[in-house]
Amino acid sequence: MNSVERIFEPVPETTDRLSNSDTWESGGRLWPSGVRQTLTCCRVVDETHDVKSFEFRTSEGLPVRFEPGQFMTVSANVQGQSVERCYTISSAPTRPYLLSITVKRVPGGTMSNWLHENMQPGSQLAAYGPSGTFTPTAAPAAKSLYLSAGSGVTPLMSMTRAGIDLGLDRDVAFVHSARTPADIVFREELQRLAKLSPRLHLFFVCEGVGQEQDWAGATGRLSLELLSRWLPDYAEREVFTCGPAPYMSAVREMLREGGHDPARYHQESFDISAGVAPEPAEAKSEVAQETFTVKLSRSSKTFTINASETVLVAARKNGVAIPSSCSQGMCGTCKTMVLQGSVDMKHNGGIREREVQKGFRLLCCSRPTSDLVLEL
Known part of the structure; x- marks a missing residue:
């Protein structure tokens, strides 16, 4: 195990609820997602x-453990509606008493505008624990290439801040x-950080x-010619990419054309503008689709669902408000107990195995394989 792996060990699974007795270790609070x-x-x-960057402390003023590159889901009441969004933690885990998110104000963006207009020192914000697998522990490497656009700089900034705080002297091209x-x-x-670390x-x-x-x-857009001129060894580097979806798609294709190994390419996969996880291609092509019934145990509401739809999509179509954020099976916001029935769930790390064993599923990435009864 190299130095990066030792210092950035994945946060272990912990209890589902915070308590003073069992949620503390030397590295700080173990805050489940x-x-x-x-x-x-x-x-x-x-x-x-x-x-703007919004910097926070926990209600007790105690440290929090997370990995650089992870995100958290924040929740607020905006004009009477509960709104939840995923934002990458831009601060470094090496400074665990502080958590920051860096938010671009998007025209028409419900949460981003609310934060810019309302959040100030002393304000409070609800949040779910850190989550995500877009971290250096995913692929420790001798040389890395960080590619970002716009506010996609935030997870890579957390990685950079942490590496320099720890004096790792890593070869990183940003x-x-x-x-x-x-x-x-x-x-x-x-x-300033580049002056502190000559290998950045x-x-x-x-x-x-x-x-x-x-x-x-440089002006214009990033191209293979420009990248090759700056970094002739780009094909030897582990790549971490974050930015708008079109940017990441273009970067991935550019690297593919340049002979970079796709196995050494990693990108932040949640997109807060996305509605739901896409339907499988084979499901879209089928003419006739099997349908099932979904019953909500608390409200007794019942609706039908197509086998190719996610449960979250079907619920929204039928007027059922279910908290959700990343819609890519990463944040865990839509985690719900399935009391009866089965689903095909393809998540991206937003749920732990022991939660699955207890019957929880992420509705944004779960498609029915039978009639369902949900604890809603």
Whole structure:
């Protein structure tokens, strides 16, 4: 096991509820992803004209364990509606008394606008524990390549901050794409960190110069030609990518064309703009679909569901409000007990095996294989 693996050990499974007696170890609180608690905002930082970082402490002011690159789901009441969204933790686990999320204000974005307009020091926000597998422990490597665009910089920033805090002196090439120089999130801090760590190689590429007419960096979009010029050894590096879905798709294709091994490519897979996990291709092609009945044990509401639909999709179609966020089987927000029946669940780490054994399923990535009774 190398130094990165030892320092960034995966957070172990813990109890489903927090208690003073069994949720503490030397590294801090073991906060299960399915448990919600209240965070208190202690600072708001303007990163760019439309991006803010919100820094929080736990209600007890105690440390929290997480891996760099993980995310948490935050919950708020916005205009009378419960809204939940996933945001990557941008702070480093090496500073466990502080949790920060960095949020771009999106036109029409319910949660992002609410946070920008309402969150201030002293404000409180409900959140579920850290989750996700987009972390350095997924693939420790001698040389890494971080590729990000826009606010997708956040998980890679957490990884970079942690590595430098620990003095790992890792060979990391960090390539960030932005609309203009003024839109580069963490620009000054990244430049400072690059001075602290000579093996952190920093590259920016902007679509245009905006108001910074003396911009000396690259302009346009990231291309294989530009990447090859900056990093002739890119094919030897473990790649971690995060950004808008079209960006990640373009980057993956670019690397494929350049001969990079797809097995060494990792990307953040949740997309808060996504509605639900996509239907399997084979299910879409079938003309006739089997249907089942879903019954909710608490409300006695009943509805039918197509075999190709996720339970979350069918519930929404029938007016059943179920908390959800990532819709990709990662955050655990839609975790529900299946009292009767069976489903085909294809998750991305948002549920633990022992929870599955108890009968819990993630409705966003579960498709029925029989009639169901849910604890709702």
